[in-house]
Amino acid sequence: MKADVQEIYKIKTTEKESLLKWYHLLKLGRSLDDKAPNYLRQAIGWSYHAPAAGHDAIQLAIGQVFDQEHDHLFPYYRDLQTCLSAGLTATEIILNGISKDTDVAGGGRHMSNHFAKPEINIHNVSSCTGNHTLHAVGIARAIKTYEAKGVAISSQGESSVSEGYVYEAINGASNEKLPVIFVFQDNGYGISVPKKDQTANRKVAKNFEGMKNLRIIYCNGKDVFDSMNAMAEAKKHAEENQTPVIVHANCVRIHSHSNSDRHDLYRDKAELNYVQEYDPIAKFRRLLVRYNRATEEELDAIDAEVKAEVKVAHKAGLAAPSPDPESIHDFVIAPSYVPQKFPDGTHNEEGEPKKLIEALNGTLKEEFRRNPHTYIWGQDMANKDKGGIFNVSKGLQQEFGHKRVFNAPIAEDFIMGTANGMARYNKDIRIVVEGAEFADYFWPAMEQFVETTHEYWRTKGQYSPNITVRLASGGYIGGGLYHSQNIEGALSTFPGVRIVYPSYADDAAGLLRTSMRSEGMTVFMEPKALYNAPKAATPIPEEFEVPFGKARIRREGTDLTIVTYGNTTHMCVEAADKLAKEGAGNIEVIDLRSIVPLDTDTVLESIKKTSKVLIVHEDKVFAGFGGEVAATISDLGFEYLDAPVKRVGSTFTPVGFNRILEAAVLPNTDKIEVAARELLSF
Amino acid sequence: MKKIGLFYSFHSVKTKQQAQKIIAALGAENIEEVNVEEADEATFKKYSNYILAVPTWFDGELPNYWDEFLPAVEDGSLKGKTFALYGGGDQKGYAENFVDGLGIMADFIEARAGKVIGFTSTEGYEFEGSKAARGDQFVGLALDIENQAALTGERIEAWTEQLKKEFK
Ligand SMILES: Cc1cc2nc3c(=O)[nH]c(=O)nc-3n(C[C@H](O)[C@H](O)[C@H](O)COP(=O)(O)O)c2cc1C
Numbered sequence: 001m002k003a004d005v006q007e008i009y010k011i012k013t014t015e016k017e018s019l020l021k022w023y024h025l026l027k028l029g030r031s032l033d034d035k036a037p038n039y040l041r042q043a044i045g046w047s048y049h050a051p052a053a054g055h056d057a058i059q060l061a062i063g064q065v066f067d068q069e070h071d072h073l074f075p076y077y078r079d080l081q082t083c084l085s086a087g088l089t090a091t092e093i094i095l096n097g098i099s100k101d102t103d104v105a106g107g108g109r110h111m112s113n114h115f116a117k118p119e120i121n122i123h124n125v126s127s128c129t130g131n132h133t134l135h136a137v138g139i140a141r142a143i144k145t146y147e148a149k150g151v152a153i154s155s156q157g158e159s160s161v162s163e164g165y166v167y168e169a170i171n172g173a174s175n176e177k178l179p180v181i182f183v184f185q186d187n188g189y190g191i192s193v194p195k196k197d198q199t200a201n202r203k204v205a206k207n208f209e210g211m212k213n214l215r216i217i218y219c220n221g222k223d224v225f226d227s228m229n230a231m232a233e234a235k236k237h238a239e240e241n242q243t244p245v246i247v248h249a250n251c252v253r254i255h256s257h258s259n260s261d262r263h264d265l266y267r268d269k270a271e272l273n274y275v276q277e278y279d280p281i282a283k284f285r286r287l288l289v290r291y292n293r294a295t296e297e298e299l300d301a302i303d304a305e306v307k308a309e310v311k312v313a314h315k316a317g318l319a320a321p322s323p324d325p326e327s328i329h330d331f332v333i334a335p336s337y338v339p340q341k342f343p344d345g346t347h348n349e350e351g352e353p354k355k356l357i358e359a360l361n362g363t364l365k366e367e368f369r370r371n372p373h374t375y376i377w378g379q380d381m382a383n384k385d386k387g388g389i390f391n392v393s394k395g396l397q398q399e400f401g402h403k404r405v406f407n408a409p410i411a412e413d414f415i416m417g418t419a420n421g422m423a424r425y426n427k428d429i430r431i432v433v434e435g436a437e438f439a440d441y442f443w444p445a446m447e448q449f450v451e452t453t454h455e456y457w458r459t460k461g462q463y464s465p466n467i468t469v470r471l472a473s474g475g476y477i478g479g480g481l482y483h484s485q486n487i488e489g490a491l492s493t494f495p496g497v498r499i500v501y502p503s504y505a506d507d508a509a510g511l512l513r514t515s516m517r518s519e520g521m522t523v524f525m526e527p528k529a530l531y532n533a534p535k536a537a538t539p540i541p542e543e544f545e546v547p548f549g550k551a552r553i554r555r556e557g558t559d560l561t562i563v564t565y566g567n568t569t570h571m572c573v574e575a576a577d578k579l580a581k582e583g584a585g586n587i588e589v590i591d592l593r594s595i596v597p598l599d600t601d602t603v604l605e606s607i608k609k610t611s612k613v614l615i616v617h618e619d620k621v622f623a624g625f626g627g628e629v630a631a632t633i634s635d636l637g638f639e640y641l642d643a644p645v646k647r648v649g650s651t652f653t654p655v656g657f658n659r660i661l662e663a664a665v666l667p668n669t670d671k672i673e674v675a676a677r678e679l680l681s682f
Numbered sequence: 683m684k685k686i687g688l689f690y691s692f693h694s695v696k697t698k699q700q701a702q703k704i705i706a707a708l709g710a711e712n713i714e715e716v717n718v719e720e721a722d723e724a725t726f727k728k729y730s731n732y733i734l735a736v737p738t739w740f741d742g743e744l745p746n747y748w749d750e751f752l753p754a755v756e757d758g759s760l761k762g763k764t765f766a767l768y769g770g771g772d773q774k775g776y777a778e779n780f781v782d783g784l785g786i787m788a789d790f791i792e793a794r795a796g797k798v799i800g801f802t803s804t805e806g807y808e809f810e811g812s813k814a815a816r817g818d819q820f821v822g823l824a825l826d827i828e829n830q831a832a833l834t835g836e837r838i839e840a841w842t843e844q845l846k847k848e849f850k
């Protein structure tokens with residue numbers, strides 16, 4: 001289907017120079033694409049290869065409209081030709097294919113055929129199909145916010161449009177009116193699955209026809225001119241109107257999905273034959289010759305040139321260094337802010353205690369004043385006098401405006417994913433998101449959470465998502481199964497994120513400040529039961545800061561160490577005070593404050609003194625974070641122990657709504673006291 | 683009746699068989715067959731009456747051979763020329779774009795002042811969308827081998843009878 005757009009590019013009128021440049025690029029891309037399987041056959045690499053053949057025309061066009069200086073491109077794993085056309089060199093394609101240390105995407109850390117060059121705004125994207133649509137939307141939000149030139153371009157196959165987050169992305173772009181182009185390269189299959197099994201419309205772009213502010217352009221992705229015209233129009237439209245465009249490009253997949261697929265198992269001979277016949281490059285060459293725009297000799301000369309170029313690139317690729325195994329620990333997470341005024345995160349401030357909620361609200365405002373590139377969004381973030389479901393963000397929108405403080409749709413993955421997108425725009429940007437209204441609702445954002453933990457490592461330090469994810473966590477409010485969860489243990493299995501969980505107002509202020517000044521992602525757990533609790537209120541020195549990975553001894557003691565964080569810190573202190581009063585023992589209570597990184601030193605130092613340890617947290621004992629603490633202690637501190645490591649936490653059940661059930665599930669001061677007594681008398 | 687230029691792809695299978703049936707019905711002496719894949723502007727200009735065979739491919743696209751030929755004639759006028767269109771389509775498999783190719787070609791011709799004849803009724807077909815449909819008529823003859831092969835013979839018969847009257 002020919003695009004219904006202005007025909008700027010035509011076989012008879014387009015400058016010969018462009019035509020030959022395109023032919024050269026197409027042949028170079030195809031030649032690399034055809035050569036990729038050889039590397040696997042020879043056990044050199046490129047063990048994942050999804051051929052671009054049949055998508056060549058639309059891919060050429062995406063790359064040709066892409067402006068390295070102002071645009072941002074999010075290609076997918078089939079976009080070899082796109083990336084070449086957008087500015088990668090043949091050598092860079094091979095370096096990625098065979099995973100060399102000098103691979104510009106990220107030094108061989110990411111899978112082959114995941115081409116990228118963050119330096120020129122060709123972003124390094126996930127293998128998780130289509131999740132970069134959210135990043136494109138996020139960066140388009142930055143382009144619009146900063147009133148900058150340029151568009152974001154996201155590219156993917158038609159089948160992966162089925163992913164829910166793609167709908168979230170396009171809905172968001174339509175609602176916020178963002179300059180982003182979503183290209184769907186339609187080859188009729190998601191691996192072996194025909195597109196009829198994905199969605200009812202043959203052309204999935206049709207599913208979006210009801211969305212406002214959204215232009216949809218259908219084009220023939222096998223035709224160079226139609227693809228060029230469609231992409232040129234899409235870019236012009238997105239830039240001029242500051243609104244999104246979908247380009248639905250009809251392609252053919254000439255080969256199998258990838259080297260691990262065998263398409264002859266599900267495509268008949270006729271089909272295997274006609275996809276070859278519809279090779280976009282062959283068509284382009286026929287046109288060039290038929291309309292006397294190039295002679296066979298000229299084109300043969302380009303073919304020969306390409307052959308020589310690929311040879312040179314191949315040699316350079318083979319000679320490039322491989323990554324060093326020692327380097328795996330580099331770039332796991334970007335540097336955190338190092339507190340200057342309060343290097344160990346303690347203070348002697350006296351005076352009026354402030355509630356935890358005031359601490360958060362005040363710190364947010366202070367940091368927003370300090371850095372004009374700070375943004376916050378989430379559900380129920382701001383509407384007149386209401387600021388956040390718990391009013392943590394009260395007054396922020398009034399002071400900092402709708403561009404910096406705004407509501408998000410009820411789409412947690414969108415909240416998280418657009419943060420990961422917008423943060424790419426410049427290094428000064430700091431984003432705070434209320435990841436979900438309750439930590440319990442963060443699960444829909446998990447794929448973007450995981451994605452965000454990978455960015456810094458995967459790009460070998462080229463991109464760090466500078467994001468603080470705030471989550472109102474925990475129970476004790478009679479909230480039942482979906483307003484009581486603690487998810488820090490589950491999140492802690494992912495390298496690439498810091499997780500903090502304060503118990504008192506001062507630590508909340510200090511940790512939030514440090515999070516917002518740091519590079520990389522920090523999950524900031526807020527014990528919502530303590531927002532307004534007098535016991536969590538403390539005096540807070542001005543500009544208080546707390547370093548990551550530094551526990552705080554909340555009560556000194558000699559007979560037993562309790563390691564805890566969050567809601568249970570207060571219960572542990574209470575139990576310890578009670579036992580001390582009774583003369584049963586003097587307990588040291590360590591508030592970890594940071595879970596990742598974990599302050600092992602403070603814990604071990606304490607155990608050296610007490611020889612006994614109890615680990616307490618609100619989350620379930622089974623597979624809770626305490627298990628990691630216990631294992632670390634038995635690994636590094638076994639010799640100091642005179643008693644088994646004990647744990648107190650929730651039962652391995654959901655949290656019941658009825659207060660009787662809730663109390664039975666969650667830990668409390670009595671349960672802690674019982675366990676502490678047992679250990680003291682061991 | 684002047685000689686009709688029947689343009690189709692000599693490589694096609696179904697379309698070619700249909701072309702042969704049409705030739706038989708109209709009389710070989712009235713027809714000159716031209717392979718679209720090799721046609722140039724001069725060959726095309728020779729005629730004033732045409733039958734163009736335009737099956738639909740890839741969810742509503744013209745086959746490559748038409749795409750590649752049309753630039754040859756896109757800048758000229760087709761004034762005074764008369765065209766009849768036929769082409770294959772699959773109303774079940776591609777219900778959203780049933781015989782779109784006929785519609786795309788009709789639009790191309792009319793945009794250059796050519797005349798399209800040989801419209802047929804959409805009755806007897808079931809589809810969701812078609813660029814070839816104008817009201818209850820197709821802008822040419824839709825042949826559906828995939829779902830209604832048995833009707834092809836009589837459809838061609840009726841259509842060629844109609845063309846005998848409509849072509850001058
Ligand atoms: C890949 C493919 C796509 C097709 N797309 C359409 C379409 O969009 N609309 C339609 O009516 N028929 C479509 N068809 C059906 C053909 O038009 C039909 O089979 C026709 O008879 C083909 O004629 P030919 O083989 O002579 O080219 C498609 C067939 C194939 C193989």
Ligand SMILES: Cc1ncc(C[n+]2csc(CCOP(=O)(O)OP(=O)(O)O)c2C)c(N)n1
Nearest residue numbers: 078127128129157158159160187189190191
């Ligand atoms: C979230 C996710 N689910 C499944 C996969 C496995 N997978 C890889 S490619 C693919 C098919 C995608 O098809 P499409 O979007 O049409 O793109 P194409 O490969 O056809 O170009 C699937 C299911 C994945 N990578 N990510």
